[in-house]
Amino acid sequence: MKFGKNLAHLSIPEWKDYNLDYNDLKKHIRQATQTPTPDLKGLRRLFLDNFDALDLFILTKLGELARKLKSDSREFARLKASNEPVMEKLERLDSLHYRCINEVSIELRKLNKFTLVQKLAVKKIFKKFTKHYPDLAAGKQFIASLNKALHTNRASFMNFDSSELTASLLYLLLDLDHELRLLQESLQRKPQLSTPKLKKNHSALSIGTMRNSVFLGQPSPEDINLDVNFELNIDPLARFDLITLLKKNFALHSLIPRDVASRNDVNLSMDVYLNIPKVADTCRISVVFLTTGADDESPSWIILYEDLPVSTVIAFTGGLRKYSYCCLPNTVVNSIIAYLGCKDDAQRQRFGENVSAYLQDDSLLYMTKLAVSYMLQGDALPSLRLVMHRTRYLLSKGGQRVAPAPNLAKSEGLSESPESMEIQSVAPSLDDNKQYEDNYYMTLNEHIYTSCQVPDGISFEVDGMDPFTFNTFSIYSNDSNLHNFEASLTTEIRDNLLQNKYRAITLKKLPVKIQNFLKMTSVQLFKDFKIFDYMRSCYFNVIPREINNHYSRLLNVNLFKSYENFDAVNSQHDVDGSIIQDKSRIILNRQMSYKSLREDVYNENVAKTESLPLLPENRQEVFYTSNNPYHDIAHEIHLQKLADLDHYDEEANEDSYIAYLGLNNELEDNVLNSVVLSFIRFKYRVKKLLNISSISHESYRHHQKNLDGRHNQEHYYDSINEDTNYFDKSNDYQERLVRDYDYVLSLLYFSLCFSSIFISGINIGILFSLVEMVNEGTQFNIMDNFLVIVLLTFGFLSSLAFTMTSINLNFQRFEPSPTSHLGIIWTGFILVILTITWSVICIIP
Numbered sequence: 001m002k003f004g005k006n007l008a009h010l011s012i013p014e015w016k017d018y019n020l021d022y023n024d025l026k027k028h029i030r031q032a033t034q035t036p037t038p039d040l041k042g043l044r045r046l047f048l049d050n051f052d053a054l055d056l057f058i059l060t061k062l063g064e065l066a067r068k069l070k071s072d073s074r075e076f077a078r079l080k081a082s083n084e085p086v087m088e089k090l091e092r093l094d095s096l097h098y099r100c101i102n103e104v105s106i107e108l109r110k111l112n113k114f115t116l117v118q119k120l121a122v123k124k125i126f127k128k129f130t131k132h133y134p135d136l137a138a139g140k141q142f143i144a145s146l147n148k149a150l151h152t153n154r155a156s157f158m159n160f161d162s163s164e165l166t167a168s169l170l171y172l173l174l175d176l177d178h179e180l181r182l183l184q185e186s187l188q189r190k191p192q193l194s195t196p197k198l199k200k201n202h203s204a205l206s207i208g209t210m211r212n213s214v215f216l217g218q219p220s221p222e223d224i225n226l227d228v229n230f231e232l233n234i235d236p237l238a239r240f241d242l243i244t245l246l247k248k249n250f251a252l253h254s255l256i257p258r259d260v261a262s263r264n265d266v267n268l269s270m271d272v273y274l275n276i277p278k279v280a281d282t283c284r285i286s287v288v289f290l291t292t293g294a295d296d297e298s299p300s301w302i303i304l305y306e307d308l309p310v311s312t313v314i315a316f317t318g319g320l321r322k323y324s325y326c327c328l329p330n331t332v333v334n335s336i337i338a339y340l341g342c343k344d345d346a347q348r349q350r351f352g353e354n355v356s357a358y359l360q361d362d363s364l365l366y367m368t369k370l371a372v373s374y375m376l377q378g379d380a381l382p383s384l385r386l387v388m389h390r391t392r393y394l395l396s397k398g399g400q401r402v403a404p405a406p407n408l409a410k411s412e413g414l415s416e417s418p419e420s421m422e423i424q425s426v427a428p429s430l431d432d433n434k435q436y437e438d439n440y441y442m443t444l445n446e447h448i449y450t451s452c453q454v455p456d457g458i459s460f461e462v463d464g465m466d467p468f469t470f471n472t473f474s475i476y477s478n479d480s481n482l483h484n485f486e487a488s489l490t491t492e493i494r495d496n497l498l499q500n501k502y503r504a505i506t507l508k509k510l511p512v513k514i515q516n517f518l519k520m521t522s523v524q525l526f527k528d529f530k531i532f533d534y535m536r537s538c539y540f541n542v543i544p545r546e547i548n549n550h551y552s553r554l555l556n557v558n559l560f561k562s563y564e565n566f567d568a569v570n571s572q573h574d575v576d577g578s579i580i581q582d583k584s585r586i587i588l589n590r591q592m593s594y595k596s597l598r599e600d601v602y603n604e605n606v607a608k609t610e611s612l613p614l615l616p617e618n619r620q621e622v623f624y625t626s627n628n629p630y631h632d633i634a635h636e637i638h639l640q641k642l643a644d645l646d647h648y649d650e651e652a653n654e655d656s657y658i659a660y661l662g663l664n665n666e667l668e669d670n671v672l673n674s675v676v677l678s679f680i681r682f683k684y685r686v687k688k689l690l691n692i693s694s695i696s697h698e699s700y701r702h703h704q705k706n707l708d709g710r711h712n713q714e715h716y717y718d719s720i721n722e723d724t725n726y727f728d729k730s731n732d733y734q735e736r737l738v739r740d741y742d743y744v745l746s747l748l749y750f751s752l753c754f755s756s757i758f759i760s761g762i763n764i765g766i767l768f769s770l771v772e773m774v775n776e777g778t779q780f781n782i783m784d785n786f787l788v789i790v791l792l793t794f795g796f797l798s799s800l801a802f803t804m805t806s807i808n809l810n811f812q813r814f815e816p817s818p819t820s821h822l823g824i825i826w827t828g829f830i831l832v833i834l835t836i837t838w839s840v841i842c843i844i845p
Contacts, residue, residue: 003022003121003124004022004023004026006564007019007020007022007117007121010117010563010564011114011117012110012113015057015110015114018054018114019117020050020121020122020125021050022121022124025046025047025050026125026128028042028043028046029043029128029129030132032129032133033129033132033133033134040138040142043142044145051149051150054118054157055153055155055156055157058111058114058115058160059155061107061111062111062160064107065107065111065165066165068103068104068107069104069168069169069172072096072099072100072104072172073168076093076172076176076179079092079093079096079179080175080179086183090180090183090184093176093179093180094180096176097173097177097180100169100172101173105169105268105272105273108162108165108166109268111160112162112261112264112265113265115157115160115261116259116261116262116265116563117563118157119158119259119261120560120563120564122158123560129142129143130143160264161264162264163263163264166267166271167271169272170271170272173272234310234326235310235327236279237279237305237308237392238303238308238310238311238312238327240394240441241303241312242314242325243441244443244474244476245314246314246323246325247478248438248441248477248478249483250476250478250479250480250482250483251474251486252482252486252489252525253473253475253525253526253528254472254518254525254526254529255470255471255523255526255529255559256444256470256472256523256559257470257522257559257560258447258467258470262471262522263446263471266473266520266522269517270393270444274513274516274517276393276395276442276513276517277395278391278392278393279392279393279394280392281391282390282391282446283306283307283389283390284305284306284307284387284388285303285304285305285387285388285389285390286303286385286387286459287301287303287304287385287386287387287388288301288386289383289386289532289535290340290375290381290382290383291380291383291384292378292380292381294536294540294541294542295542296380297545298316298322299316299380299383299384299532300313300315300375300380301313302314302336302337302382304330304333304458306460308330309329310328310329311328311458312325312326313326313328313333313336313372314371315370315371315372315374315375315378316380317370317374324367324370325367325371326365326368326372328358328368328372329358332354332355332358332372334457335351335355336351336355336375336376337455337456337458338351338456338457339352340375340376340381340382341382341455341456342456355372355376358372359372359373382454383454384451384454384532384535384536384539385450385451385453385454385455385465386450386531386535387449387461388448389445389447390443390444390446391444391446392441392442392443393443394441394442395439395442395511396439397435397436397437397438397439397479436479436511437479437481438477438478438479439477440482440514441475441477442473442474442475442476443472443473443474444471444472444473445472445473445474446471447471448467448468448470448471448531449465449466449468450465450466450468450531450534450535451464451465451466452535452538452539452540469554469557470557472529472531473523475514481509481510484506484509485502485503485506485507485509485510487506488502488503488506489501489502489525490502490527491525491526491527491548492548493548493553493557496556496557497557497558497561498524498525498526498557498559500524500525500527505812505814508738508814509814521562522562524559524562527548528546528548529546529548529549530546530549533545533546533549533550534549534551534554537549537552538551672809672812676744676745676748680740680741683740683744738815741814742813742814742815745809745810745812745813746813746821748806748809749807749809749825750806750821750824752802752805753802753803753824753828753829754828756799756800756801756802756803756806756828756832757803757828757831757832759795759799759802760796760831760832760835760836761835763795763796763799763835764838764839766792767792767839767842770788792839796836796839800832800833800836803825803828803829803832804829806825806828806829807825807826807829810825
């Protein structure tokens with residue numbers, strides 16, 4: 001399908017009238033290319049009119065969002081200063097929070113997407129003109145003038161930047177979270193009421209586009225608990241970089257378009273929706289690579305930080321340790337770089353004496369002296385230089401979040417957070433409660449410049465350097481799940497397009513936040529990407545081991561092509577539409593249920609305290625357990641109503657879930673998955689036919705008991721999960737699929753395990769009878785009873801195959817296998833091995 005027909009669907013459907021008039025421009029380009037004397041002035045005016053219309057619409061939308069956010073900020077300030085009752089203030093603040101997420105953030109995401117698609121349309125229409133215009137030089141000059149008009153106009157959509165608005169939204173959500181926390185704590189201090197039970201439903205979260213609550217501030221590096229300690233006392237930013245370079249064995253790399261709108265989209269996801277904690281603010285760094293020649297694949301590094309008085313030195317020393325590292329004052333590092341690059345012997349000697357004087361300090365660690373000595377005495381010289389802006393993120397292996405630094409909150413004019421260093425998330429759909437093997441360290445590198453000219457000293461200037469075409473995002477960890485995913489990943493560059501393939505089951509074992517980040521359209525995976533290899537190919541004409549890192553292939557990659565995947569967008573839109581309808585109906589039903597509960601049960605009791613807030617699903621529902629005679633009755637009625645309501649919801653959702661299994665289960669197309677999905681579909685059709693429901697009154701008792709235990713601990717207000725209209729609604733189905741998949745697998749591997757034991761038992765019985773017959777003097781001729789031997793052999797081979805298959809199926813689970821399951825299947829395997837061994841011992845004599 002042509003891009004002109006796809007444009008309305010790739011962009012925002014409700015804004016289709018404001019798209020670039022692609023088809024009209026294409027028509028005028030066709031006329032201009034077919035006319036002997038084309039009117040390029042008229043065509044240029046038509047282009048500029050289209051650009052002006054786009055600029056006006058985007059600026060208008062941006063202004064609307066800014067005014068909305070300003071109004072919400074004023075409303076927050078008014079509510080914070082008001083003397084309204086606590087419950088009314090909670091309800092109003094919660095509604096304001098919900099409005100910020102559902103209105104401002106959604107519109108901001110749409111505006112980013114709209115801008116990206118318009119840029120893509122302009123790029124394609126320029127390409128079409130250049131391709132068909134007969135005078136190539138005049139055509140290029142015409143396009144260059146239009147590009148100049150676009151990029152020099154600060155109000156142009158090409159320069160659209162929503163980072164300030166994103167930051168303002170983040171800070172408002174920060175203050176809202178903090179104020180809501182304080183109000184909840186004030187409720188806990190009331191003697192008439194026990195601790196409120198906070199019940200959250202996370203079904204609105206998505207495996208496709210995951211969002212989590214706004215992180216309570218961006219912590220300073222001192223507040224981040226980095227899991228690797230070094231012998232030397234170094235700056236936290238340097239420590240973060242050392243961990244990623246030297247202490248993490250597995251890495252996953254990706255490319256992001258070097259485009260303002262793409263960067264805005266990534267920042268909005270990381271900071272607001274995915275809420276992956278940031279380690280300090282973005283800072284500019286300069287990396288100097290020291291090599292012994294063009295073929296040196298193991299360089300030494302000097303990492304310079306623009307805002308820090310220290311730098312990191314990593315020297316490749318070889319041997320078992322391979323690297324020595326240290327953190328040095330910039331004055332010493334400046335002398336080292338000047339010493340290595342200086343050609344004048346007198347100056348070189350002076351710089352060397354400065355460094356030697358520093359090394360005379362007896363308090364320096366051996367590692368520091370070793371690294372510096374190797375730099376000065378080795379053959380490695382500064383050969384390549386890299387300058388970029390780096391943002392660092394840290395995702396804890398246990399799903400814990402780190403509270404903001406008080407000094408940061410004050411510096412931004414925000415409310416100071418309570419004293420709490422780590423807060424356990426209450427979002428099970430984020431896998432926060434799942435312990436991973438290791439933390440995940442992430443770096444976003446932007447505005448990357450490269451050069452083979454290294455100045456004699458510390459410098460962050462980029463004049464004369466070559467811009468790298470993309471931004472990069474890298475994930476580092478020692479978690480084997482990351483290794484398994486990266487090992488299954490294959491990246492191929494075909495027709496200037498990145499094509500990635502991987503096993504879907506390995507992706508699902510990563511933390512959900514990382515899953516959803518990697519599924520963003522702006523993020524393109526790139527296996528074994530190394531910026532150092534790219535630079536060597538550029539400046540030293542070296543062919544790297546991974547051929548995709550060669551500049552001739554890398555620089556021609558078109559990442560914007562991913563925004564044209566209309567089929568995937570349309571398919572996902574259909575699935576999301578049906579799920580959103582189901583969830584909207586559930587929210588309304590729950591509102592009616594709680595309203596009825598308040599009116600029928602609490603009556604005078606509610607009037608004396610405060611009425612319960614009406615909250616949609618995925619918002620906090622507050623219930624009081626006061627010491628009054630109505631409490632037990634209210635609790636029973638509440639459980640019964642929820643059970644009835646969820647039974648009604650479940651019945652209406654079965655068809656959508658079965659459709660999801662066929663449309664959006666993201667499982668690989670293989671025999672095992674087909675068999676498992678067939679079992680799951682059959683199970684739900686039988687349940688529907690027999691009218692069997694899994695929702696019971698007792699299940700709610702158990703759920704309430706779990707909530708009581710969980711909320712006796714310190715809880716974390718996670719209100720961004722309350723967004724029920726914007727998020728992809730398929731995560732509850734995905735979680736359901738994971739449970740059903742593991743359940744069916746357990747049935748299969750238990751069946752095979754017990755079958756193998758049963759077959760082995762029969763074989764042992766037959767063989768034991770034959771041995772007894774021989775011991776009693778009966779002649780047993782193998783040739784005359786060849787069929788018996790064949791059957792016994794087939795039986796033992798079958799039992800061995802069944803038990804090994806059961807072990808393999810156990811490894812295919814999404815969730816870790818329970819210890820009891822492992823014990824049963826491995827016991828079965830050992831029994832089968834023992835029976836086969838005993839049989840061989842009996843047969844050989």
